[in-house]
Amino acid sequence: MEESNKKVYWKGLEQLTNSPEFVKHAHQEFAQPGPEEDLGHSRRDFLKMMGFGMSAVALAACEAPIRKAIPYVNKPVDVDPSVPNYYASTYINGGDYASVVVKVREGRPIKIDGNALSSATKGGVSAQVEASVLSLYDNDRLRGAKIDKKRVDWKDLDREVIAKLNAIAAQGGQIRIVSNTILSPSTKAVIEKFKAKFPTTQHIQYDQSSAYGILKANEESFGSAFIPTYDFSKAKTIVSVAADFIGSWIAPIEFTKGYALGREVNEEKTDMSRHYQFESILSITGANADYRTQIKPSEEGAVVAQLYNLIAAKAGRATVTGGVEKANLAKAADDLWATKGSSLVVAGSNDKAIQVLVNGINDMLGSYGTTIDPSLTVNYRQGDDQAMSAFVGELEAGKVEGVIFYNCNPVYDHPQGKKIGAALKNVTLSIATGYKEEETGDLVKYLAPDHHYLESWNDAEPKKNLFSLSQPTITPIFKTRSAQSSFLTWAGESETDYFEVVKANWSTWFGASAGVNLQTFWDKCLYDGVYEKPVEAKSVYFSGDVGAAANAISNNYKAAASGQKELVIYESGNIGNGSQANNPLLQELPDPITKAVWDHYVTVAPKEAEGIKFFESNTRKAKITVEGQEPVIVAILPQPGQAAGTIGLPLGYGRTKAGKVADGRGANAYPLIGLLNGSLSYGANVKFEIIEEEYQIAQTQTHNTAMGRAAVIQETILSKFKKDPSADSYQPKVTTWNGTEDKIDPETATLWKNHDYTNHHWGMSIDLNTCTGCAACVVACNVENNVALVGREEVINRREMHWLRIDRYYSSDAPVTDWKGLEEASDNPEVVFQPMLCQHCNNAPCETVCPVAATTHSTEGLNQMTYNRCIGTRYCANNCPYKVRRFNWFKYHDNKQFQDVNTAMNTDLGKMVLNPDVTVRSRGVMEKCSFCVQRIQAGKLTAKKEKRRVADGEVNVACAAACSTGAIVFGDLNDKDSKISKLLKVRPTFADRPTVNDKDADNPRAYQVIEEIGVRPNIWYLKKVRNKDAAKA
């Protein structure tokens, strides 16, 4: 300090003289006491008194409210409060099918599992099936019959409808019944009865994702329009040209199951199928492929033609015109020919010409009778695109006087929806029977709502001679009536009870030949959910005109002109075709590939997303214009793997009348679907403009690659695996105090005292080879554990609550030393899906940092989370190396802010879906995967009540139960004979202390994620094996 520069100022003379009076008051802020201190009671006293008063009142009010306990008047014999009942039933949504087992508590369905007795789905489910239980409790459902949007009695509706039907019939007016694919033989019989009464009636079926091209192609190739059963489990070489058979093509549940069987490898079974995929968007199927080639939609036909020619050359048949050279195509042809008899070629195209060529290829490969069973036909897709187009024409021309939309919504989900909607005004009688109003119901005069499938009797024939029963698992919540009963009533039938119709049909169709008492037969079918009859084997002879098909292909497909892009319209992995879009479980389910939730987007090759940094999912919107259509404006999502020059647009968004959850999200892609050869064409050449409007997409995963960390993702290739099953396994070592040369296994260096597991030791194994990333497990976990849904904004804030997430990693082209480059995914990346959940570490880092011991370890290996003890410090989440802990930033239940996104916890109707055995967490507490401890406890209790030990498989967690491919296995590691112990080849690390938690897995594929930190998880992952050739050095 420089004294010379410093001037001294005084406040006044008092300070200069430093009088005693001045010194006394110098430290007080105010010279005079403030006015409040003059009063007898200060402001602070007032606050104190008020505070005391309020707490006294609060304490006095701490009296518990009177709660009532209301038993049944007449308790049903099979219903016991708190004891779940399980009913076999059938999920039917248009042509989508799954045989299911419904868990019912106190008369409310709360969970859906797969039914292993069905030979079609074999216990498999999809995310849509798992989520459908919440659609039952959709607040936007119709409450009863309506005429002109006004609630009426069913009697009144019936009277008016019958009068109009009779009037139309008297004049010979045309009546149409429009529906999606109908799987139910009894429903078809009912419609036949309706047609008999009103002979001018025609029934038209259409599908959102049509397979009309396959039906037509098979008609041409084999003489009858059918879709065969594709058996992916028997295929050694699979070539798929744009068929997303794991995600959305025809029967993904069934195909996924078969596909996974062929992908299983272990030391005994070292062969697996080889899968080639040629596609434009990165589909979930392409993500699982061993070889994936990017093609444009306009090249699909040419690729098939090229493949045909390559195979034909080997088979000595005539080649066809067209064809295009593509990477891996010749290799695929070689492999297909080498595994002749167990090869399978599928194409996703709805173009008859392409499918005829595919049939020709399969015929040359001898697939019919082996991987393709033409005698076991499937009914999943019966839609007739031509009939539907004709119907739209008739409707517009005013030739149709009565139209009944049976549980379908063509105004939204048919390309001609707008025309249908406009023409409906001129129709005398328009009826919709959907359980929700939706876009079509909004425009019809009469609403005759059907039950939800969980409320109704029904049957299904998904495949030839496989019959499946649907039974109500809850009394209809609203005044709805089964659509079949409606048809029967309007047709003036004496028997209008659809249950009686189904039962009578089953009795006459199968009961008589079943050889048992009819009631016994019916009871057995109802108990099993399915009834199967043998199918006569039938061989087919290919007689398709491949030459004509090839010519059609070369004539019909034009590459996009410059300045245009080729559009692929597809079903996303979460919303699907949009029929369940109002289900928040699906809206908040991350799409397996894009990881986007609640948002609509267009996928673009990253290099073509000009001017978009895509940091933190911030992007811009694009305008997509198909000639003659209104432009669609959606956000751009740069998608690694997207073929250059192509864009992908998911269906299912842009709803306007689905309900509060879905309305106004994104744009409707259905109008962009075109027509080709009379069938719907899910691609078009479009004008694509990036516009200025900015947008942030909600994504749950924004980092794309695993950064080459073998501690997280381990993979190898089949040829290496065959030679050495532990090839490419990464065993991390830690350095000791002896110097960098001395390295030991991380588990041998520990400060931890081990836990004793004298009873059970629960563990899990996740096979990265068979996990397809389908995300059924995520929804199953949400439903089982009352996991809150938080909505788009909160996902952007990274506050999603999912206990189980599926990390999707892309490979990178950069060398492992280039850390910046490693963050960029390849243009055509390889993909790994890794389900990530609480690893139930034996040396859990979260447990040590909790100041209130809210997270503790159990004697069965569980890392327990006690919500009522948690004070929300979030230390545990910070200390969790796997980032699987979730914090309740808000009260998500009974909170208006979340009522439109978390419907299961905010409306009386939605709350019926909650699992009563699991606490609904409140604000300010941490939560995470509990290994479904409620199921473990229930399983142990059942065993103890029956005075025995828990049998293997008796206790299963929700994710493992929902896993169609069996990638997730859960069980007791202490039980030497359990499936998981045998799979992992578990042995105690220390032979002299077998009960101590430390266990090693001798399966050469088993590894634990970030093992080097020594937390010793109870979850093992099985290394991914790709069936690729070794890279040429």
Place this chain on the structure above:
Amino acid sequence: MSSDSRFALLVLKTDIEPHMIKNFTSACKFFILVFVFAFVSSTSSAQEISTDPAAIKAGEGIFNANCKSCHKVKEKLVGPALAGVDERAPSIDWIKSFIKNPPGMIASGDAYANNLYKDYKPTMMTAFSSLKDEDIMNVLAYVKAKEAEVPKDDVIKDPVPGGENTEAGGSDLLNLVAIGVVIVLLLLVVTLALLISSLKRFLDQKNLNEEEKEVVHSPITLKSALSSPAFIFIVAFLVAALGFKTVINNLFAIGVQQGYAPKQPIAFSHKIHAGDLEIDCKYCHVGVTKGKSATIPSVNICMNCHNQIKEGAQTGASQIKQITDAYANNEPIKWVRIHNLPDLAYFNHAQHVVVGGVECQTCHGPIQEMEVVKQHSLLTMGWCIDCHRKTDIDTTRNAEYYDKMLKIHAEKKGSKAPFKVEDIGGLECSKCHY
């Protein structure tokens, strides 16, 4: 705490002997009576009613399975009391044929049967045609034996002098100790007072200046004592500490409803049903062996008996009518829930009743004596944990499940170490909170 429990143990130990004696004497009396009775009956009855314990046991089983819902041995229930039926009825053969076909007997014009029916109209006894003659003889044997048991009941009801004495002895001991302590303390005060006065006298003999004298003879007035800082501190401390403790105690009691006995819509008496009529708890609370909820009985269970029994001993027809009305109108009865566990705690009845073999009364108290049910236990977490710490597991109930655990437990803690609920993870959070 530890001394308390030791004391309690002492009392318990002294209590054991008289009990044993009591049981022994009652047992002796019972056996003598049975013996005498058996002797008498074997000589008097034409058709012999067996006194064989096996027959009595068999009879008990048959009685419980078939007769119990309508008959008691010494009291009238739906049907007459059965004591002395062998002497009352025309003959043993008549009893046999009546049991097998009561309507037939009445229709046949049998005088005794018709008189009986007149008394119990319109209730007619169910026909038990499936019972064999020997079954009926076994039931009679059981009835005879049960009749003879009456004195045993009296013995139990008699006040046991031994038992009471011990308790009195226990409290006397406590009193004696207290009196002793008081005497010692009083003696101490007297000694100290004497000491002070002698010290003062000694100081007076010395030459003290005025100030010093004032100190020695300073009068301890009430005012000076009350205003002394030590006193104020002690009082303030005590008040604060007591206040704090009261507040904490009261805070802990929030939500604890021990003793909660709300008025129910129907004055249902557990004393009559579970106590006097000895209806098994599980007969009405059907869920208790199945799952989490013990279930409050649905009206159709009440109607099993109350479609016949329309009047009660205490309230006449007024309360029972509410049940029959509820049934007729299909309207459930809205009982007031007494035991309210917080939603965050999972409790399963089947786990405790079936697996653990815990008696209902352990948690619900002497329910068979309650006219109005009240919450007997605290239902706090401390109460749960306490029981899990103290309760031994009866591993014989499910040897297959516990064997291995028991072995490891014995290896670690010794074969004599108690095997408590705590040792199978009964204190873990996720056993009750998920």
